[in-house]
Amino acid sequence: MSSELSPIDKAKFVSAKHAAQFVESGMRVGLGTGSTAAWLVKCLGEKVRDEGLRIKGVPTSTRTAELARDVGIDVISLDEAKWLDLTIDGADEFDGELNLIKGGGGALLQEKIVATASDRMVVIADIGKEVETLGAFPLPVEVIPFGWQTTQALVEETLVSMDVLGRDSTLRMNGEVPFVTDEGNHIIDLHLKRIGNARQLALVLNQMPGVVENGLFIDICDTVVLGFGDGKVEIRDITDGTVETERFDLQESENLFSDLTK
């Protein structure tokens, strides 16, 4: 089964599999959204079923909530949990300071609230997500539907005074209709190419009326677990300044792969 997975999927899988080891019984855990986070939820489901892991999971989207319930994780709301021990989520880009762009899957608002309400945020990612400077991936900005075109125009105007290379923006679509987030909002993707000052941009965007949240996660992520297609995993921790490596035997994981891809 492992040979049927692409190198990227293998990288995502080993990163999620390693991060699942951070989760201990009794923890309240934020569960991210996206394809890498889905591997994590499946790995945690295996541990719940086979190893008796007892956790409360707080999902960051309806998609993740559904998957978490399917694999047997006890799902609660953030308000029930109040504060989380750990959140594990994917990312669209991360830089050397572990600042992130998130929201490619449209769940940035709940993802940022959940990650911020956690003692620790661990990002799971394949090597393709690492960048020197954020901005090649379009930056998602969640806006309320009321007057979204006016908000978009204001955002574009504001970008003139920001340290960015591109200023185009597009309304995210779902086929013929605007994409709608779990909170009933729209997403405007900013094609900035290069973000010179991500911290400043994140603050400025969130001050604009109509903007609910942006996909820049600054000083939120503590650890990145980086997966490679050959089974290698690199764990970078910004607090300790440490880099560790581990290698999974992908042949040995074959049974788990076939279980999890069902």
Ligand code: 5RP
């Ligand atoms: C969803 C996200 C995802 O974490 C991000 O898009 C990465 O997704 P994937 O793991 O599928 O590459 O931010 O809003």
